[in-house]
Amino acid sequence: MNQPSNECVSETLGDYTLVRLRGEVDLSWSQQVRRAILDALGANTRVGVELSEVSYIDSSGIAALVEGLQSAKTKGKKFDLVAVSKAVMAVLQLARLDRVFTIFPDLDAARST
Amino acid sequence: MNAAPRAAGPEASDGLDDRRALDFLAELSQALALSIDLNKTLAMALERIAEFMQAEAASMFLVDPVTRLIECRFCVGPVDIVGLKVEAGQGIVGRAVAENLTQIVRDAQTDERVNVRVDAETGFVTRSIICVPLTTAEGPIGALEVINRRSGGLFEISDAVLLETVAAPAALAVNNARLADNLVEQQRMKRELELARRTQKSLLPKRRRDNFPLIGINLPAHEVSGDFYDYFDLPDGRIAFVIGDISGKGLDAAFLMVRTASLLRWAGKEGLAPGRWLERVNTELCETMREGRFVCALVGQYDRRDGNVVFASAGFPPALLQDDEGFREFPADGPPLGIMPDISYGETRLSLGTAALYFFSDGITDARDSLRNRIGSAGMRELVVRHLSLAPEPRLRALIGDLKHLDLVDDTTVLLLQEPRGETAQTLLNLQFPAEAAQMRSVRARLRETLDEQAIGPEMRDRLVLAVDEACTNIIRHAYCECSSDDTISLLLKRERDMLVFELRDDAPTVDPGKIAMRDLDECRPGGLGVPFIRALMDDWKLQPGPGGCGNVLRMRKRLRADGMGD
Numbered sequence: 001m002n003q004p005s006n007e008c009v010s011e012t013l014g015d016y017t018l019v020r021l022r023g024e025v026d027l028s029w030s031q032q033v034r035r036a037i038l039d040a041l042g043a044n045t046r047v048g049v050e051l052s053e054v055s056y057i058d059s060s061g062i063a064a065l066v067e068g069l070q071s072a073k074t075k076g077k078k079f080d081l082v083a084v085s086k087a088v089m090a091v092l093q094l095a096r097l098d099r100v101f102t103i104f105p106d107l108d109a110a111r112s113t
Numbered sequence: 114m115n116a117a118p119r120a121a122g123p124e125a126s127d128g129l130d131d132r133r134a135l136d137f138l139a140e141l142s143q144a145l146a147l148s149i150d151l152n153k154t155l156a157m158a159l160e161r162i163a164e165f166m167q168a169e170a171a172s173m174f175l176v177d178p179v180t181r182l183i184e185c186r187f188c189v190g191p192v193d194i195v196g197l198k199v200e201a202g203q204g205i206v207g208r209a210v211a212e213n214l215t216q217i218v219r220d221a222q223t224d225e226r227v228n229v230r231v232d233a234e235t236g237f238v239t240r241s242i243i244c245v246p247l248t249t250a251e252g253p254i255g256a257l258e259v260i261n262r263r264s265g266g267l268f269e270i271s272d273a274v275l276l277e278t279v280a281a282p283a284a285l286a287v288n289n290a291r292l293a294d295n296l297v298e299q300q301r302m303k304r305e306l307e308l309a310r311r312t313q314k315s316l317l318p319k320r321r322r323d324n325f326p327l328i329g330i331n332l333p334a335h336e337v338s339g340d341f342y343d344y345f346d347l348p349d350g351r352i353a354f355v356i357g358d359i360s361g362k363g364l365d366a367a368f369l370m371v372r373t374a375s376l377l378r379w380a381g382k383e384g385l386a387p388g389r390w391l392e393r394v395n396t397e398l399c400e401t402m403r404e405g406r407f408v409c410a411l412v413g414q415y416d417r418r419d420g421n422v423v424f425a426s427a428g429f430p431p432a433l434l435q436d437d438e439g440f441r442e443f444p445a446d447g448p449p450l451g452i453m454p455d456i457s458y459g460e461t462r463l464s465l466g467t468a469a470l471y472f473f474s475d476g477i478t479d480a481r482d483s484l485r486n487r488i489g490s491a492g493m494r495e496l497v498v499r500h501l502s503l504a505p506e507p508r509l510r511a512l513i514g515d516l517k518h519l520d521l522v523d524d525t526t527v528l529l530l531q532e533p534r535g536e537t538a539q540t541l542l543n544l545q546f547p548a549e550a551a552q553m554r555s556v557r558a559r560l561r562e563t564l565d566e567q568a569i570g571p572e573m574r575d576r577l578v579l580a581v582d583e584a585c586t587n588i589i590r591h592a593y594c595e596c597s598s599d600d601t602i603s604l605l606l607k608r609e610r611d612m613l614v615f616e617l618r619d620d621a622p623t624v625d626p627g628k629i630a631m632r633d634l635d636e637c638r639p640g641g642l643g644v645p646f647i648r649a650l651m652d653d654w655k656l657q658p659g660p661g662g663c664g665n666v667l668r669m670r671k672r673l674r675a676d677g678m679g680d
Contacts, residue, residue: 028550094579094646094650
C-alpha cells in the first residue's frame with residue numbers, strides 16, 4: 001500500500017512560524033504534533049499550522065490544535081490554520097470548531113494579515 | 114343529670130397519687146406499645162386498670178368496623194359480658210361512643226341511662242360507673258368502662274380523668290393493630306394479584322425459536338391484562354393465530370380474558386375458516402356475557418407452504434401490512450364479540466411474501482406522546498419505520514422499548530406475522546490487531562477499502578472510518594490503559610440490508626458504560642472528543658460486557674441511504 005509518510009516540519013519566516021503537517025494525524029504521533037505546536041508558540045509570536053497534505057485527523061490531533069489555540073490566547077500570540085484540507089475541514093466541522101479557528105487559504109494570506 | 118363532659122382537671126390530689134398514676138401510665142403504655150399479641154395484652158391491661166382504679170368490674174368495648182355495633186371484647190369482674198353488643202347511643206357505653214364524651218354515673222339504680230338488663234339477669238348490683246370513649250383521629254373506636262368502687266364509695270371526677278388518661282394508649286394500640294391488619298390484607302391482595310398475573314401470563318404461548326413466523330408481546334397496564342394473543346399449529350400444517358382485547362380493565366376483564374382466550378383456542382383447533390371461527394365464539398359468548406361487556410378479537414391462519422394468510426376481525430383495530438410499497442390497513446369487518454348473536458364476519462386473504470403484518474390492540478394507538486396526544490395509527494407506522502432494518506424479533510422489542518417511553522394508558526399487545534429473512538447479514542470485514550496506536554493507520558486503510566467496495570460515498574466513508582478509529586483509540590487509551598503488548602482488538606463489520614454494523618471486541622477489564630465521559634461538542638477544549646464523534650457519526654452505539662463478562666463489546670450501527678450516503 002502506498003501511504004505517504006507522516007511528517008511534522010517547522011519553518012520560521014521572520015515573526016511567523018509555520019508547522020507543516022503531512023499524512024494521517026492520529027494517536028500514534030499526535031503528541032509529537034502537540035509538542036511541535038507548543039514549541040513554535042514558545043519561540044515565535046505568530047504560528048500557523050499547514051494542513052493541506054493531511055488526509056486524516058482524529059480527535060487527538062484536533063485536541064493538539066485546540067491546545068495550540070488556547071495556549072496562544074493565554075500568551076497573547078496568534079495561531080492560525082493554513083490551507084486546511086477537505087478531510088481536516090470535515091472533522092473540524094463535526095467538532096464545531098471550524099469557526100473557532102482563524103483559517104487562511106494559504107501562507108501568503110496568513111502572513112499578510 | 115350527672116353525666117359530665119370531659120372534666121376540667123383532677124381535683125387536688127396529693128403528690129403520691131400523681132406519682133402512682135404516672136408510673137402506672139408509663140408501664141401500661143410500654144406494655145401496649147411492645148405488645149406482640151394485642152388480645153392478650155389488652156386483657157391483661159384491663160385487669161391492671163380495674164386494679165388501679167379499685168373497681169369491682171371493668172370492660173372494654175370495640176366498635177365493629179362493618180356492623181358499627183359496639184361489642185364487649187374484654188371484661189374483668191364477677192359477670193362475663195364478653196360478646197355483649199350495644200348500638201351507638203344505647204346505654205352508658207353507647208352514649209360514650211356516640212357522643213365521644215366521658216360518662217359518669219353516681220347512682221346507677223336511679224339513672225335512666227343505665228341498662229339494667231344485665232343486673233336483672235345476673236344479680237350483680239351496679240352502683241357507680243365511669244365510661245370513657247377510646248378516641249382516635251377518626252373518632253371513637255370503642256369505650257372503656259369501670260363499675261363500682263371496691264370501697265363502696267362513688268367515683269369522682271378525678272377518677273374519670275385518670276381513666277381517660279389510661280384509655281389513650283389503649284386506643285392507640287387498638288388503632289395501630291387495625292391499621293397493621295389492613296396493611297397485611299393489602300399485601301395479601303397484592304400477592305393474589307401477582308399470582309393472577311403470572312397465571313395469565315402462562316396462558317400466552319411460549320416464544321418459539323424455530324424460525325417461527327409469529328412473535329407476540331403483551332404489556333399489561335396494571336397487574337392483570339385484558340389483552341391476549343395465541344398461536345398454535347393445526348393438524349393440516351397451517352398456523353392459527355389469535356389476538357384479543359377485553360373491554361374494561363381490572364380483575365373482571367382479566368377473568369373474561371381467560372375465558373375468551375380458552376374459547377378462541379378451543380374453537381380454533383378445528384381449523385374452521387376465520388369467519389366461522391369468530392361466529393362460533395360469538396354465539397357462545399353472547400349466551401353468557403354480562404351486560405356492557407364485549408371482546409374485540411382477530412383470528413386467522415397462515416400457511417407457510419404457499420405464503421397465504423387469511424384472517425377475520427371482530428371490532429379489532431385495523432391490521433397493518435408493511436412491505437416495500439409501504440403500508441396498507443385492513444379494518445375489521447364485523448362488530449366485537451359478545452354483543453349480538455348470529456353475526457357473520459368477513460375475511461381478508463393476502464399473500465404475505467416478505468411483508469410484515471402487524472396486529473395490535475388499541476393500547477398502542479392510545480399511547481400518549483409528551484404532549485398527551487394519542488400517537489394513533491400514524492405513530493405506530495412511524496415506530497415500524499424507525500426500526501425497519503431490524504429482524505422481526507429485535508424490531509418488536511425495539512418498538513416496545515420506544516412505547517415504554519410513552520404514556521401507556523391501556524394494556525398493549527402486538528402480534529407480528531412475518532417470515533424470518535434468511536441469512537441476510539453479510540460479513541464485510543473481520544480483523545484482529547494489536548491494541549496499539551501505530552496499528553490504526555493500516556486498520557483505517559483496510560476499512561476504507563472495504564467501505565469503498567460497498568460503494569459508499571467518500572464523505573460517508575471517512576466519517577465511518579473516523580468513528581471506528583475513535584472507538585479503537587479509546588479502547589487503547591482507556592480500556593487497556595496502554596499496559597500490555599499482548600492486548601488485541603477485533604473489528605467485525607457486517608451489513609444487514611442497508612444497515613452497517615461495526616462490532617469492536619476487546620479483552621480489557623469491563624468498562625461501565627455509565628462512566629464514559631460525555632461532553633458537548635459546543636464546548637471548546639482539547640480532549641474528550643472521541644465519544645461525541647461516535648455519537649454524532651453513528652445512528653446508535655452500545656457498549657456491553659463481552660461474553661461471560663470478559664472484555665467489552667462495542668456495537669455501532671449506521672443505516673445507509675439508497676445512494677450509500679447515510680444521513
